[in-house]
Amino acid sequence: MRIYSNMHTHTSFCDGKESAETMVKAAIEKGFKSLGFSGHSYTPFDDDYCMSLEGTRRYRETVADLQKKYEGEIEILCGIEWDYYANINTQEWDYTIGSVHYVKSPRNGRYYDVDYTYDKLDLCIREGFAGDVGAMIKAYYDNVIDMACNCRPTVLGHFDLIRKLNMGNRFFNENSPKYLSIASNAIEQAVKAGAIVEVNTGGMFRGYCDTPYPDDWILKSLKKLGGSVIVSSDAHVRQSIDYAFDDIEDKLRKLGFKEVKELRKSGFISTKL
Numbered sequence: 001m002r003i004y005s006n007m008h009t010h011t012s013f014c015d016g017k018e019s020a021e022t023m024v025k026a027a028i029e030k031g032f033k034s035l036g037f038s039g040h041s042y043t044p045f046d047d048d049y050c051m052s053l054e055g056t057r058r059y060r061e062t063v064a065d066l067q068k069k070y071e072g073e074i075e076i077l078c079g080i081e082w083d084y085y086a087n088i089n090t091q092e093w094d095y096t097i098g099s100v101h102y103v104k105s106p107r108n109g110r111y112y113d114v115d116y117t118y119d120k121l122d123l124c125i126r127e128g129f130a131g132d133v134g135a136m137i138k139a140y141y142d143n144v145i146d147m148a149c150n151c152r153p154t155v156l157g158h159f160d161l162i163r164k165l166n167m168g169n170r171f172f173n174e175n176s177p178k179y180l181s182i183a184s185n186a187i188e189q190a191v192k193a194g195a196i197v198e199v200n201t202g203g204m205f206r207g208y209c210d211t212p213y214p215d216d217w218i219l220k221s222l223k224k225l226g227g228s229v230i231v232s233s234d235a236h237v238r239q240s241i242d243y244a245f246d247d248i249e250d251k252l253r254k255l256g257f258k259e260v261k262e263l264r265k266s267g268f269i270s271t272k273l
Ligand SMILES: [Zn+2]
Pocket: 081, 099, 101, 157, 158
């Protein structure tokens, strides 16, 4: 393994299962050089997976204490996973992961998550988009494009999360010209905007998909366009903190990547593959 860092880490302040300190200890055990916390930003319309406003304050204090306690052992960064529909002050964080988890229905103005349950995604398509799955996909990638080009997070999170519940093309055909064209355009825009794109193994660890986000063909296209990637596990438990990093390094090498980014206190560094 060449990558000794994970900048996408959740804790019990949001939907993670462990304390922040447990995740720090797991990272040190793995020999990590840095660990970035990325609690879910507060979304007022859906507050059961994200940090509360009060919890966000305590999260920041807790991470600051851990930074002091483990100084010299590991670099700890206090970041946030910035949902597209959340309001945050980017200045308050060491870094941001810009993530799209919802689409907004043009019919009723409601927010529907695209990564929670099969039933909820089904409802999103039927009720939110009158059964027009193409329109839902377009709305998702429009949000991704806006996140990359206008919100400009430090890292662009799980680019094609919309695939999470789509194993076996359950809701849409990932090989259809329409899907390929919408997603191709989005990756082009993101790379043009200079986005550092996350290669995220969270869906693999949880058994939803057998490839990381984004899918291989998107990574290939990103490589061709000259884009950069950073590998993360989107860890919610200590066991997954470096999940499949070896396999992903292999995959990226095969796709022609010579290096990946890693995040440190001083900013991005490049790690040779
Ligand atoms: Zn996410």
